[in-house]
Amino acid sequence: MEAKHVVITGAGSGLGSSLALKYSEMGHHVTLIGRTxxxxxxxxxxxxxxxxxxxxxxxxxxxxxxxxxSDIKEENGPVDILVNNAGVGVFDKAETISEDAVDQMIDINLKGTIFCTQAVLPDMKERNSGTIIQVISTAGLTGKVTESVYCASKFGARGFTESLVKEVADTDIHVLAAYMGGMKTNFWDDIYEEEEITHLMEPDDVADIILANVKPRKNLTVPEIVIKNHIN
Incomplete structure (x- = not known):
């Protein structure tokens, strides 16, 4: 297998770190991006x-x-695979959620996905090669109680991704949207009770499913996958 350059945002924990480990085990160069x-x-x-x-x-x-x-490309070469995994969630009722929380979710979940995609897409088009994995969540598929703005940011990411699929349809660039439910990460510590968290999915299992579906195959492509847990 030819070694690829994989860039993962939100790589400091959870699904991002699981994907990083698995891509590394496959022999690829992994670039980890995060805030901490x-x-x-x-x-x-x-x-x-x-x-x-x-x-x-x-x-x-x-x-x-x-x-x-730009620094990443200069130091490690062009990006072959981008995983847009960075995300944040603040849950509250629609009428009481703060403006700061609204800005944070739109800025990171939606604008961050757009900005990182824009940073790699021109080079991928020039090489007519590349993979973009958009980690969106099932919140991009249906509304949820106390998640109105979170869902809005994810619905936006879904719209961007579905449009992107059409824009690169005549190229060899593969875009995969992953809509998954809650995983066993600290994201849910202040939202679910401990007993509820035990029913959530393992990040490693979700990573395995993503990697199995993003793998290049002759005469077919997988544009999206939905991975649900028992709570969803």
Whole structure:
């Protein structure tokens, strides 16, 4: 298998770190992106390879995204696979959720996905090759109580991704949308009771399903997958 350059946002924990480990085990160079260096460092130390890089980045800043992705390309080569996994959730009733929370979710979940995609797409088009995995969540498929703005950000990411699929339809660029339910990560610590969290999915299992469906196959492509747990 030819080694690829994989860039993963939100790589400091959960699904991002699981995908990083699995891609590394497949022999690829993995670039970890996140807001907290200590978390990224911990993930990098768990990878038994020298083919790993770390960059701290606020994906909601287009200026910062362009600068960091330019540095990534210069230091590690063009991006073959982008995993847009960075995300944040603040849950509250529609009439009481704060403006700061609204801005945070739209900026990271939607704008961050757009900005990072824009940073790699021109080069992928020039090479007529590449893969973009959009980690969106089942909140991009249906409305949920106390998740109105979170769902709005994810519905936006879904619309962007479905349109992107059509825009690259005549190229060899593969775009995969992953709509998955809750996983056993600290994302849910202040939302679900401990007993409920035990029923959530393992990030490693979700990562396996994503990797199985993004794998290139002759005469077919998988544009989206839905992975649900018992709570959803």
């Amino acid at each position: 260096f200590s978390k990224l460092k911990k993930v990098s130390e768990s990878i038994e390879s020298d083919n790993v890089s770390i960059y701290t980045l606020d994906v909601s800043s287009n200026k910062e995204v362009r600068k960091v992705f």
